Amino acid sequence: MFATMSSAVVEGVDGHAVTVEVHVSQGLPGYTLVGMPDASCRESRDRVRSAILSSGLRWPQRRVTINLAPSSLRKNGAALDLPIALGILAASDQIEPATLNGLGAIGELGLDGSLRAVGGVVCLAGAIVAKKIITPVDGAAEAAVTRPGAVLAAHSLGQVVEALRQGDLPLVRVTPSRVDRSATPGADLSDVRGQPLARWALEVAAAGGHHLLMVGPPGSGKTMLASRLVGLLPDLDGEQALLTTRVHSAAGVALPVGGLVRRPPLRAPHHGASMVSLVGGGTAALRPGEISCAAGGVLFLDELGEFAPTALDALRQPLEEGVVRVARAARTATLPARFLLVAAMNPCPCGEGGVTGRCRCSEAARARYTRRLSGPLLDRFDIRVEVRPPAADVLLNGANEESTAEVATRVEKVRLAAAERGVTCNAQLPPDRLDEVAPLTAEAKAALRAALESNDLTGRGLTRIRTVARTIADLVGADVIDDQIVGSALSMRARPVSVLGASR
Amino acid sequence: MRAAPTPDLVARAALVSLKGVGPTRSRWLLGSGVPATEVVAHLRDERLPPGIGAAPPGVTAKLVQDWSRLLRCSEAADMLAGAYRQGFDVIGPEDDHWPYAEDPDPPSVLFSLGDLDLMGDSPLVAVVGTRRCSTIGRRVAFGLGAELAEAGVVVVSGLAAGVDAAAHQGALSVGGRPLGVVGTGLDVVYPTANRRLWHQVATNGLLISEAFPGTKPERWRFPARNRLMAGLADIVVIVESHDQGGSLHTVNEALERGCPVLAVPGSVTSPAAAGTNQLLVDGCPPARNASDVLDVLGLFGPPEHGLSSGSGSGSGSGGSADGVSVDGLSAFERSIVNQAAAAPVHLDDLLSTVRATIPEILATVNALVERGTVELDGSTVSLPAPT
Numbered sequence: 108m109f110a111t112m113s114s115a116v117v118e119g120v121d122g123h124a125v126t127v128e129v130h131v132s133q134g135l136p137g138y139t140l141v142g143m144p145d146a147s148c149r150e151s152r153d154r155v156r157s158a159i160l161s162s163g164l165r166w167p168q169r170r171v172t173i174n175l176a177p178s179s180l181r182k183n184g185a186a187l188d189l190p191i192a193l194g195i196l197a198a199s200d201q202i203e204p205a206t207l208n209g210l211g212a213i214g215e216l217g218l219d220g221s222l223r224a225v226g227g228v229v230c231l232a233g234a235i236v237a238k239k240i241i242t243p244v245d246g247a248a249e250a251a252v253t254r255p256g257a258v259l260a261a262h263s264l265g266q267v268v269e270a271l272r273q274g275d276l277p278l279v280r281v282t283p284s285r286v287d288r289s290a291t292p293g294a295d296l297s298d299v300r301g302q303p304l305a306r307w308a309l310e311v312a313a314a315g316g317h318h319l320l321m322v323g324p325p326g327s328g329k330t331m332l333a334s335r336l337v338g339l340l341p342d343l344d345g346e347q348a349l350l351t352t353r354v355h356s357a358a359g360v361a362l363p364v365g366g367l368v369r370r371p372p373l374r375a376p377h378h379g380a381s382m383v384s385l386v387g388g389g390t391a392a393l394r395p396g397e398i399s400c401a402a403g404g405v406l407f408l409d410e411l412g413e414f415a416p417t418a419l420d421a422l423r424q425p426l427e428e429g430v431v432r433v434a435r436a437a438r439t440a441t442l443p444a445r446f447l448l449v450a451a452m453n454p455c456p457c458g459e460g461g462v463t464g465r466c467r468c469s470e471a472a473r474a475r476y477t478r479r480l481s482g483p484l485l486d487r488f489d490i491r492v493e494v495r496p497p498a499a500d501v502l503l504n505g506a507n508e509e510s511t512a513e514v515a516t517r518v519e520k521v522r523l524a525a526a527e528r529g530v531t532c533n534a535q536l537p538p539d540r541l542d543e544v545a546p547l548t549a550e551a552k553a554a555l556r557a558a559l560e561s562n563d564l565t566g567r568g569l570t571r572i573r574t575v576a577r578t579i580a581d582l583v584g585a586d587v588i589d590d591q592i593v594g595s596a597l598s599m600r601a602r603p604v605s606v607l608g609a610s611r
Numbered sequence: 612m613r614a615a616p617t618p619d620l621v622a623r624a625a626l627v628s629l630k631g632v633g634p635t636r637s638r639w640l641l642g643s644g645v646p647a648t649e650v651v652a653h654l655r656d657e658r659l660p661p662g663i664g665a666a667p668p669g670v671t672a673k674l675v676q677d678w679s680r681l682l683r684c685s686e687a688a689d690m691l692a693g694a695y696r697q698g699f700d701v702i703g704p705e706d707d708h709w710p711y712a713e714d715p716d717p718p719s720v721l722f723s724l725g726d727l728d729l730m731g732d733s734p735l736v737a738v739v740g741t742r743r744c745s746t747i748g749r750r751v752a753f754g755l756g757a758e759l760a761e762a763g764v765v766v767v768s769g770l771a772a773g774v775d776a777a778a779h780q781g782a783l784s785v786g787g788r789p790l791g792v793v794g795t796g797l798d799v800v801y802p803t804a805n806r807r808l809w810h811q812v813a814t815n816g817l818l819i820s821e822a823f824p825g826t827k828p829e830r831w832r833f834p835a836r837n838r839l840m841a842g843l844a845d846i847v848v849i850v851e852s853h854d855q856g857g858s859l860h861t862v863n864e865a866l867e868r869g870c871p872v873l874a875v876p877g878s879v880t881s882p883a884a885a886g887t888n889q890l891l892v893d894g895c896p897p898a899r900n901a902s903d904v905l906d907v908l909g910l911f912g913p914p915e916h917g918l919s920s921g922s923g924s925g926s927g928s929g930g931s932a933d934g935v936s937v938d939g940l941s942a943f944e945r946s947i948v949n950q951a952a953a954a955p956v957h958l959d960d961l962l963s964t965v966r967a968t969i970p971e972i973l974a975t976v977n978a979l980v981e982r983g984t985v986e987l988d989g990s991t992v993s994l995p996a997p998t
Contacts, residue, residue: 595973598974
């Protein structure tokens with residue numbers, strides 16, 4: 108008459124445990140679903156009914172009441188189909204209610220009784236308190252990432268019922284497979300000819316996790332460079348890998364074979380992206396945005412000047428805090444957002460602007476183009492580099508340059524040094540620890556003072572410069588930050604005045 | 612107190628206030644010597660004045676009807692009073708300040724804002740060029756404007772974006788008194804980005820226009836404005852011009868009036884200098900710096916320092932490097948400064964010519980920037996703009 112089953116729903120990137128309670132009683136045949144289900148959840152009724160009938164089972168011709176506890180939490184998605192179906196079968200004595208003890212389930216049902224994958228399996232499996240979890244075969248590997256050894260995979264409702272009756276379900280064993288870097292598809296840095304400065308900027312950005320802005324005419328290789336940055340980053344560590352996997356799972360991003368995201372992700376949203384798609388949100392369910400999907404990896408904004416100003420300015424707070432708090436009337440969520448921001452832009456709409464004098468844009472068009480980039484956003488780019496198309500000689504005859512693997516070795520060394528300081532990368536060094544881990548010589552201080560007094564640097568800029576200096580020092584193998592290192596950090600931050608205007 | 616405008620001036624102003632009367636039609640109306648007052652009187656009665664020749668194409672009976680209605684329903688003197696209220700002066704050929712007495716194609720009347728005496732005594736040099744100028748072009752225009760103003764020259768320009776604006780900004784930066792010749796009404800700032808400059812020129816110098824106050828920008832008004840500049844200036848200097856650029860129109864107008872034209876040499880790779888370089892090929896004397904201009908003007912040039920560093924590509928690398936103070940520079944630093952002096956140079960190019968690691972070069976460039984020896988614009992090293 109009564110059965111319960113544990114399951115979960117996902118909100119943002121967090122799974123929340125849900126108990127599905129099913130009560131089948133005397134009375135007119137009917138079906139009531141309570142406990143704040145949303146439309147997609149309410150529709151489960153018809154799927155569950157058809158699936159039960161198609162699987163050769165019986166739909167109870169009695170009064171069926173289903174409660175999704177806790178009732179304060181809004182439930183969405185089709186992941187509750189399977190637990191509801193199993194609960195109904197148990198409550199109508201078609202399977203033994205006791206067999207559901209200690210068992211959780213997630214999965215969407217097809218009308219033929221087949222089990223379909225649902226989004227956010229990683230988050231869902233992590234939230235379910237039961238000892239064993241039944242999942243669709245399609246998401247089983249991902250579920251096993253958070254609950255290794257606890258996942259039972261099935262193809263259909265009929266198969267689950269059969270197994271429960273016999274007390275035997277196939278257990279998917281997922282060994283988190285290490286992804287070999289050499290096997291990582293993606294372009295190699297050795298393809299980039301010439302452009303020593305941009306390559307160096309890429310190396311510093313990767314080593315220290317510093318945000319990078321590239322300005323240059325079309326065809327100068329900005330996109331090519333940016334897409335190679337992610338290859339320089341070391342594998343994600345356990346915690347970050349799990350976090351990124353959860354975000355990807357919740358956002359419906361395809362997960363790699365083995366389920367766990369080990370390589371830093373590269374997300375490159377198109378410049379038409381809305382603010383919500385970037386930072387997360389949405390009306391039906393709080394979905395993580397692109398910046399959360401890029402957590403632990405690279406967010407590449409190509410054509411920075413074409414993004415909506417509101418979308419860009421929404422990045423400011425997450426850039427600072429490493430998380431984004433999305434609040435809606437009904438619910439709020441804190442989503443991870445610690446990423447390396449790489450942006451590329453043309454100097455002006457026609458792309459030929461800057462110092463060349465070839466620009467065909469009117470002054471007004473140029474102003475309109477750069478007006479979208481607010482000063483505070485630009486201030487957050489620690490490295491600004493002007494990319495120029497390499498000369499024909501270099502393109503045709505240039506020798507192969509250093510490969511991704513060679514540069515990645517140096518990057519990894521700097522990241523290890525940062526790990527000894529207790530942070531993932533130097534960009535995350537808190538300001539109050541800089542004196543301790545990045546001590547300045549007197550000449551270096553003088554150089555910074557000059558920059559501050561000439562009004563080229565904000566207070567935030569000063570902190571950023573010091574972290575970049577720390578990274579450069581790590582790369583060249585220096586302990587103390589001298590004026591040379593501060594000087595190169597300052598030069599790397601030089602504002603492209605002819606593009607963005609003079610003020611900071 | 613201003614003297615009351617003469618009937619002739621009132622009539623001329625009334626004529627240019629009419630819709631569809633630009634320089635060509637006002638020359639037709641007034642060019643054959645019929646007094647303006649008579650022309651107005653005839654037009655008011657919907658008749659073309661006798662003795663001015665056949666109506667040019669486009670002047671229809673309907674248009675004459677419109678003119679007549681306009682002239683009948685508004686008193687020209689009242690319209691002028693409106694201009695006076697806004698602080699504008701109005702001058703005609705009878706005025707002492709009138710600069711177009713011998714011009715083949717004079718305006719019929721001039722509206723002005725600022726100090727009219729500016730047109731009288733000091734030499735006038737027009738510094739003009741493309742709106743789409745390069746960074747170098749902007750610097751050269753700024754430098755020329757400053758140097759010429761320091762030498763006591765009145766810098767004339769068109770208050771357009773690009774070279775025109777930079778030249779006036781240069782003149783203002785040393786306390787000079789610029790003269791702006793504009794194509795719109797004096798109360799219609801165009802382009803609006805120049806609003807501040809517009810007011811600065813009016814306050815410190817003089818703005819003139821042949822268009823009745825309130826006249827909106829129209830394409831054809833700017834070539835017409837160029838002819839006024841050419842007719843006013845003693846010398847025209849073209850800083851940068853694209854092939855077939857609008858500045859070349861000013862050149863033609865100047866040559867028609869026997870006014871010398873100088874062109875600033877530019878890089879052969881820069882499209883913004885294609886027009887000026889062609890002028891040099893055609894035999895136009897070069898203006899490498901203010902002294903070149905002052906020589907033609909017959910004045911003494913300022914001491915040799917100064918603009919040479921700003922004219923960059925124009926004066927060649929050797930001369931430019933000498934213009935920079937080189938005391939205390941290491942050989943390495945000097946090589947960077949020399950390259951930047953020849954033309955703005957990207958750090959990638961510096962890297963390929965000097966033996967040093969990237970952090971070393973970056974640090975050295977930063978040290979030079981701190982001392983003000985060079986400027987770093989993104990990743991491009993150049994010499995600082997003259998101030």
